[in-house]
Amino acid sequence: MSNTTTERPTKDLAPKPDSGGTASSEFVLRLRSRMQQLMALASLVVLVIIFGLINPLFLTPNNLSDILLSTVVIGLLALGATFVIITGGIDLSVGTGMSLTSVMVGVTLTYLGLPLAVGVLAGVLAGAVMGLVNGLLVSYLRIPSFIATLAMMMVAQGLALVISGTKPIYFNETPGFSNLALGKSIPGLIIPNAVFIFFIAAVIAGVILSKTLIGRYTYSIGSNEQATALSGINVRRWKMWIYTLAGSFTGLAGVIIASRLNSAQPGQGAGYELQAIAAVVIGGTSLQGGKGSIAGTVIGALIMSVLTSGLRIINVPQEWQSVAIGCVILLAVYVDMLRRKDTSEGK
Amino acid sequence: MSNTTTERPTKDLAPKPDSGGTASSEFVLRLRSRMQQLMALASLVVLVIIFGLINPLFLTPNNLSDILLSTVVIGLLALGATFVIITGGIDLSVGTGMSLTSVMVGVTLTYLGLPLAVGVLAGVLAGAVMGLVNGLLVSYLRIPSFIATLAMMMVAQGLALVISGTKPIYFNETPGFSNLALGKSIPGLIIPNAVFIFFIAAVIAGVILSKTLIGRYTYSIGSNEQATALSGINVRRWKMWIYTLAGSFTGLAGVIIASRLNSAQPGQGAGYELQAIAAVVIGGTSLQGGKGSIAGTVIGALIMSVLTSGLRIINVPQEWQSVAIGCVILLAVYVDMLRRKDTSEGK
């Protein structure tokens, strides 16, 4: 409590009794909210520099491009999870859900032989439907999101196995499909399409979150759901759509991983949800709801993949890698905490 | 607040000045809080009956005893997790943490050749230390519990591998050790010790939670951390101890699993945390903090193991098992919701 004192003010800013905001103090407040992202970005840069110093191979364009590529799947999952987490919920279904949507892509393209675009759409749609079901469970049946999405995680895992016949579905008949993720559309650049798709998805998510109605309601539901409802907003319906939106990012992740592996792997995905949530939280989004940003999530996802890849490239033995990742995550979040140092006791 | 409406005793609109709680209204309130557990218990009984009807072999004493035994490990982890969750936190480190503590038991008994009791103590203590670290991170460094325990999950996994030299440690030199879990101390009863240990641990946990200061502050911190701090309670210190307490249950789980497998398996445990949390939440403990009970957690853990075992014994194909578990969890929680039916827009 006593640490409020550290929020010591600049004495010159005497309050105007009925101001609508002085320009300078407004600037301070905005700067502060940007700081958080700057800080996370700084952690990221520091990590890159450290790994680069230890092993210069880390900084080769090829490796950096690989790191970007390895960010894509967790990154896409994290984009969707950001929305859900800002509402104060949690989404555990993204990992196996991704696996289910990739199977749906497989069914569409390989089993049904439909055109590529239809397959992509099917994947995204499958994700959206899954999100919709999550949303219905959470908002209309009022099942806590942890339970609803945990159940969905199990159901998706089972369905992925059932639908695929417990074996991978390959995309050999759709030769263009693996180009979707791995092709290099921009001549001269070694960065594969998947990375661009991820960044475009991130920009879209960012715009939705900060500039549209559904984004605003995402924040306000997370800030105070009851107050939002009493302000005449149909919280249940919006929440349903927010989960649906989140699900479609999972769907996109399913499409990309299928394209990257040139196969739909029904058994994988478990465990990805924790990584995605970690990326979101490292990016400064609060699990209490109401706060967060897409930029933060992108940085968080990058931190995770830089870490994983960096530890491998500097040949840290595998058993020590997880120890190191754990410690660095703690450090990154702690530095962030230090900066934000506010009066509330963290949960 | 709004949900108070339906929970108000209709009769007691104008309580008498001499209140102190009329016997009858107190009784109603208590009954109501028991109801929740009764409801979960009812779900459990219904499940048992259904499985028994489909396959009578499910009800053989042997199978029932096996189900109890299979509840023990997740159940112990869930006991600890209950404390953390009631404070409004979450503990993701219980799974791999259990693995680390079982390795510590192995080091004590097999590598150092110390007596059995020391080994058991070492396991519980290792868990407590891990919990303490979690607690320090959460309360003094104010790292969100999700992140702190996620990091601990990774660190514990790595350390278990490092300390054990990435191989299992066997207890062949300590012949009594496997009796700890599997021996049958009560003549004539087929139920193994591990089950009794679990129930004793549950009773202890229950008493601590409902009758002692640490338990009271667990609820209080979960209800309103700031108000608790303003009431002059050293929230940080208590939170640290609560996590430590929770960790010691993880430690006990590590001892039991080591005894049951007669070996410490450094690679296992990942994924157990979600099962433990699921057991806690199915048992009616709220992830928002402030609410929950040990009895609920025990029932929740039993529901999980009855479900898993039941679906196997009635030969549901594995890929459908997870679908079915997901659906039953939903149903169990939904029924519980329906009963609690409040008018507010819930989370």
Place this chain on the structure above:
Amino acid sequence: MENLLLEVDGVNKSFPGVRALADMQLTVRHGEVLALVGENGAGKSTLMKLLSGIYAPDSGSFRFDGSNVDITGPKIAQELGISIIHQEFNLMQDLTVAQNIYIGREPMLGPFINDAALNRQASALFEKIGVNLDPAQKVGELTVARQQMVEIAKALSFDAKLLILDEPTAALNDSEVATLHAIIRRFITDETAAIYISHRMDELKAISDRITVIRDGEYVDTLDTEQTTMPEVISRMVGRKVAAQIQMKPVPKLGEVRLSVRDLSTKALLKDVGFDLRRGEILGFAGLMGAGRTEVARAIVGADRISAGTITLDGAGVKISNPATAAELGIGYLSEDRKHLGLMLEADISQNIMLSTLGKLNKFGFMQDKMLNYIAGEQIQRLRIKTPSMHQAAKNLSGGNQQKIVIAKWLVKDCDVLIFDEPTRGIDVGAKEEIYDLLDELAASGKSIIMISSELPEVLRMSHRIAVMSEGRITGFLERHEATQEKIMDLATRSNRGAVSV
């Protein structure tokens, strides 16, 4: 000087962008009740938070009972004998009343908490101070008013020398206020004193010995209650002369019936509630704590489920299943519980104000942020919300300013029927008048208003007609010309006489 329990001298405290206290001073004598008054955001709560160890001062000194003290935490304050009832509740909703009161001081039986003794202790305390609470009930199940009683009981349970009450009566109605005053008087001895913060001027006269006025974080003056008049206090508060007595405007000619409620019942409390609300009418709702006024409002807007009853709007029957439907139909509800049901505390002011109107401010799916900020800025000016910026988090505002945000939220929404539940809770006298004028204006422009209030003078001042509730029923309607405090109290204390129909 002689006989001082507390001396505050030269205290400064600033927050980012806000100078909350500037060279503040204050003295409290043994055996007195010192009232502390000032406009919303004047710095009253901040000063009290310094005294109770929640904030640390930037500079300045505190002398308590003759020695210099450094109050570094709530525990230190408790040990010194300073006990505080905060403006905002600090209760653990999931714990029982007794558990809340004695947290940190539980009677033990070996290693175990002796809950029986705990409840006995609490019962004894309630008896001693004359409040009426069930020690074993969960606090979350209590009404706001009863929660306030818990806070009071908790503060009194310490053997405090100095009792600080920061707007303890904002959630109470007159009879409860009287109870509280009796409690305070019993508390005061030659050894003790109390600081009493309130915006209800009539109370100051009743309870205080001296009145300290502060303005914009600065000390203004201290007056003897006996020798001063309220208009004098008010003029020092706001720094200008205020009209002594506001003229009550005559009841205007009302329009046709807009909202008509019949036989409204809920499972919990309401029984056959029925009334009509006309265009341009302000219908006041009076009643004792728990009478069911809030519940009527919540039932109408669909926040609570109704078990029976019909609602007709502009002649057509409507089914309102949730507040969103209500809002679409043009019915808005301002909740009495701003912290839990009104505000997004972490979000900034403009987001809070615009929450109910966001749906109208998007073009091709994108939010019109310029427009949004413009409107929010207008409201901040109009209601004189004291803040360095519209991007300040709501939690950083003073209580009264927070209440203004909630009001602003419904002013921008432009509903035809507005239900205001305790709209002036925590708002200072000057601003109150402005809000009254605002409501009058709204009514004059054809809006229909239901105003629920526990302050009888406010109900009498504002309402064109008054509905009085008791135990979930409407026990009577009073036209403005016939309404008096006595008649209202009579109706409010009736029980089981059946509902009065419209």
Place this chain on the structure above:
Amino acid sequence: ESTAPAGDANADSGEKPYVAVVSKGFQHQFWQSVKAGAERAGEEFGVEVTFEGPDTEKDVAQQIEMLTTALSKNPDAIGFAALDSQAATPALEEAKSRNIPVIAFDSGVDSDIPIATAATDNKGAAAIAAEHMAELIGGKGKVAIVAHDQTSTSGKDRRDGFVEAIEQKYPDIEIVTVQYGGGDQLESANLAKTIINGNPDLKGIYGTNEGSAIGVVKAVEELGMKDKLTVVGFDSGKAQLDAIRSGVEAGAVTQSPVDIGYQTVKAAAQAIKGESVEKVIDTGAMWYDAKNIDDEEIAANLYE
């Protein structure tokens, strides 16, 4: 600790050549034995070896990440055990285009890029288990399978090899259920007990890897059904060896994990030097039981 050679190290640049081995797993003893074999060959042939593998044998994507990172380290050769050969194609093609030789191991890589494969024929190995199971239970009755994975190649092959062998040759044997315990001992023990409880007339259970087999052994021990059930396992591990010695488990099929690792790195070292390597190195699988468990040929392939 080994560090990767910086820069574009080659066999002739003076530094030790570097072989990156990406396996299918890491934590299990089986993979640790492969790792030991790989490291032994590394010492013998003077090459630097790193060894890593995904957390679970389902995580195809994680393995691909490991393979790409390995490529970033400019290895002189790569040892690779594919969880899914197709998924690895782009990375393998990159290796090919950079003239980095790839040696496949364990269940092999279904592609013509690897210049050599040191592998176990999992289906064949499972068939061996089936033969012995059939023989031990007298050619008829009910058996069950506790498998370690439903989707990975090794999991499927060891299940299918067993099932096919039984179906073709032993019409009187019924496989009542296949359940998957993820190779987790506790989980496998719990589910094996349920299978036994649900099928009182069960004759035998087959566990498809170390964790599964040990789980089955635990179940049989805990239920005291040592003499009533025939347990057949896969791989080794101390608990399994003990069970075979004590008679709880009839026997198991072992691969040659150490040899797999050894042969992989050996082939890699040869390829780096430009020597020719055998295209297929069969590392074999053999049955062992209480009788031959201490034979030199067998014991060399068992790990504790």
